[in-house]
Amino acid sequence: MKSERKFFTQPKDYLDFLKIGLIIFVYLLIALILPKWVDSLGSFYVPVAIREMGETSYTHGFYFSYKNVIRILSLGLVWAIMTYVLLHRKILELSKDKKTKNWLDISVVFLLMINMSGHVIHWLFDFSNSLYKDQLGYESTELYSMLYFSDEFLAHGLIHISYFVIFIIMILIEQYKESNKEATRKMHPDEYLLLIFISGGIWILNGPAALKGETGFLLYILSIVVLIVLIPIIMRKNLSLTRHPMLFSFIIGSLLVIIQTTIHIIVRGLDNVYPYIHGPPIPDIF
Numbered sequence: 001m002k003s004e005r006k007f008f009t010q011p012k013d014y015l016d017f018l019k020i021g022l023i024i025f026v027y028l029l030i031a032l033i034l035p036k037w038v039d040s041l042g043s044f045y046v047p048v049a050i051r052e053m054g055e056t057s058y059t060h061g062f063y064f065s066y067k068n069v070i071r072i073l074s075l076g077l078v079w080a081i082m083t084y085v086l087l088h089r090k091i092l093e094l095s096k097d098k099k100t101k102n103w104l105d106i107s108v109v110f111l112l113m114i115n116m117s118g119h120v121i122h123w124l125f126d127f128s129n130s131l132y133k134d135q136l137g138y139e140s141t142e143l144y145s146m147l148y149f150s151d152e153f154l155a156h157g158l159i160h161i162s163y164f165v166i167f168i169i170m171i172l173i174e175q176y177k178e179s180n181k182e183a184t185r186k187m188h189p190d191e192y193l194l195l196i197f198i199s200g201g202i203w204i205l206n207g208p209a210a211l212k213g214e215t216g217f218l219l220y221i222l223s224i225v226v227l228i229v230l231i232p233i234i235m236r237k238n239l240s241l242t243r244h245p246m247l248f249s250f251i252i253g254s255l256l257v258i259i260q261t262t263i264h265i266i267v268r269g270l271d272n273v274y275p276y277i278h279g280p281p282i283p284d285i286f
Contacts, residue, residue: 009188017174017246018191018198020086025201027082031074041066062131068123076119080112083166087173094176107169111162118158125151156213163205164222167250174246175239186242195249202253207260220261223254 011019043063050060091104128147138144187195210219230251234241241248 008190014191014194015185015187015243015245016090016177017170017244018187018194020090020170021198021201021246021249022194023086024079024083025198027079028075028201031071031079034074035067035071038067038070064127068127072119072123076116080116084108084112087170090173090177094173096176100176104169104173108166111166111169114158115162115166118155118162122151122155122159125155152214156210156215157218160205160210160213160215160219161222164219167202167246168226170246171244171250174244186240187245191245195245195252198245198249199252199256202250203256203260206253207257210257211261211264216261216264219257220265223257227251227254227258 014022043065045061046064047059047061087108088105091101091108094101094104125147129144129151132144132147136144206219206223207216210216230247233239234247239247241251
């Protein structure tokens with residue numbers, strides 16, 4: 001007897017990677033909104049002993065906001081721990097050999113460490129940029145270029161590329177899990193609606209957010225390359241996207257990234273989104 005098709009599915013019955021995707025992106029949404037609620041906490045003083053100034057240690061320092069600390073912890077450490085717990089449990093469920101499971105587990109840990117490092121670098125240098133601009137304005141100095149590169153290119157590159165590769169690892173785990181047991185059921189109608197939320201999250205991370213972080217073109221190329229690789233594999237293995245929510249979400253999100261960034265390049269060329277040094281501001285398209 002065929003299983004009855006449902007419209008409203010109990011959350012506990014959602015497909016595994018639909019649940020994981022929802023948890024990850026709902027948490028990221030909360031973590032992005034949370035710091036706006038703590039503006040009133042102000043800042044704390046960080047003393048710095050600069051011994052290079054002489055034989056005596058002259059104590060200087062700066063004020064760092066609690067809001068940025070919460071951003072670093074919520075977007076970096078807490079998100080990494082939560083994601084590792086979710087993916088580690090799914091890796092342990094695989095019937096693959098121990099070497100494959102260890103490789104997946106180590107890859108997840110490595111990528112999460114890169115992601116955390118990116119958030120620390122980003123919020124520290126974002127603060128440094130703010131201090132520099134408040135005191136000296138926008139200048140084409142070597143110091144400002146280094147601060148800008150560390151904030152917008154290095155930090156955002158670490159963050160967005162690690163997100164991107166973590167999604168690829170999730171797709172791999174989803175495929176390994178599928179190949180080791182009875183075929184997963186097709187998604188129910190309400191699960192397709194939830195898929196829109198996950199696809200939108202992937203698009204925002206790899207599209208608009210990456211563009212504003214100076215890594216948009218890199219994520220654009222990566223999205224094209226991965227789709228070129230994935231589509232023939234899907235066709236050759238005759239994979240049903242209706243049974244693989246993470247794969248389905250990633251394809252939709254990547255297509256949106258490619259469409260948006262292509263329009264962005266046609267309209268604005270390959271000029272920087274943040275033209276602080278390279279020229280006058282250009283109105284945002286997205």
